[in-house]
Amino acid sequence: MGTIVNGANGGFKGKAGSIIGSSWKSINYIKGLYKKRSKPASEAQMMQQEKFKTLMRFLLPINFFLKIGFGRKNTEKLTPINAAFQFNLDQAITGIYPDYTLDYSKISISDGSLYGGGTVGVSYDAGDLSFTWSTDDSETFETFSDDMVYVLAYHPEKDEFISTPTPSTRAAGTVSFTVPEHLATGAVHTWLFLSNRSKTKVSKSVYLGEIQLI
Template sequence: MGTIVNGANGGFKGKAGSVIGSSWKSINYIKGLYKKRSKPASELQMMQQEKFRTLMRFLLPINMFLKIGFGRKNTERLTPINAAFQFNLKQAITGTYPAYSLDYSKISISDGGLYGGGTVSVAHAAGELTFTWDPTANDTFETFGDDMVFVLAYHPEKDEFMSSPAPSTRASGEISFIISEHLQIGIVHTWMFLTNRSKTRVSKSVYLGEVLLN
């Protein structure tokens, strides 16, 4: 049985006949009950489903980054992870069905107008990854020394992500973290992006490339 919200003219929650009422971010929705598919999915539908699985499998473990990097995108209609999915869908998936893969160089962890880290790089030595950037603040571009810097590394062979225990700041110019022992062989893909202190402004993420660990 459905429950009426905000009086007789409002939305409702729950099941009422052949429809279900729900709401998200103060927006009321009505949808029909799920009907069991009577015919197999078309090839186009299977292609879309496989693209969805391929990309979401990568994005879900880094949802905490996406909440920052895409947290200001169309917030009335999309969650950050869905905004990131839509942003990356056309540019990051490569290959042909059913063997889709990801072009890591085209994956974006964030998107925004904050000025980034200028000349950036990443290096590996003695079991550590070290990310560097230009520490200079710029009044013209409204960047400050306490802007926050987030770094991310992905080990595709192990299907694991790595990052620093806490973000650094623009003024620091670099950050390092120790790679877990079981991840110290192979390659990792690396990204970086910045936000202001309040996380209301964010830069575009930068793909820093592959790093050979062994």
């Protein structure tokens, strides 16, 4: 694929002979017409395709979180979900082809330089999942009471995510929500991260562990 920086004719869209012109985020591209594959995919290609499916199946439903957690990563060339995919590809996938699985403890929902939640934790009691974090704010570390806190839980057996309807704040120190009845068995994996109010800075996400639901 070629990138059109400048030229006498500028960028174009559509088909012209054997090439196709398109643009994305004000960047003009040209690429050749698709050619039907005559050779079967190699084992390396099939392995990469299987890794892609395994990881993207997890990431797609949480695009809202990824837009915040990876929204500042190489935005000129990558969407947040693609940035999250690249970030997690080498560290979160385990197993041997074709039986790949995810190591949830190594999955990152966000990555940035904002100071995180300090002492963090999660617990489950009487149907409620509760997250806690430190409430200290610091002008030195540019952390403030209105920093936003995002929590996330994933139920692998049901393949469903749950979270709060809206983010909490650093000053709150805790947030709880009721686990839906159809998910209140088995276990969930949990994460937490923060952003500033304008969502221009985020912390690294923290994996809080696997929580058994009774």
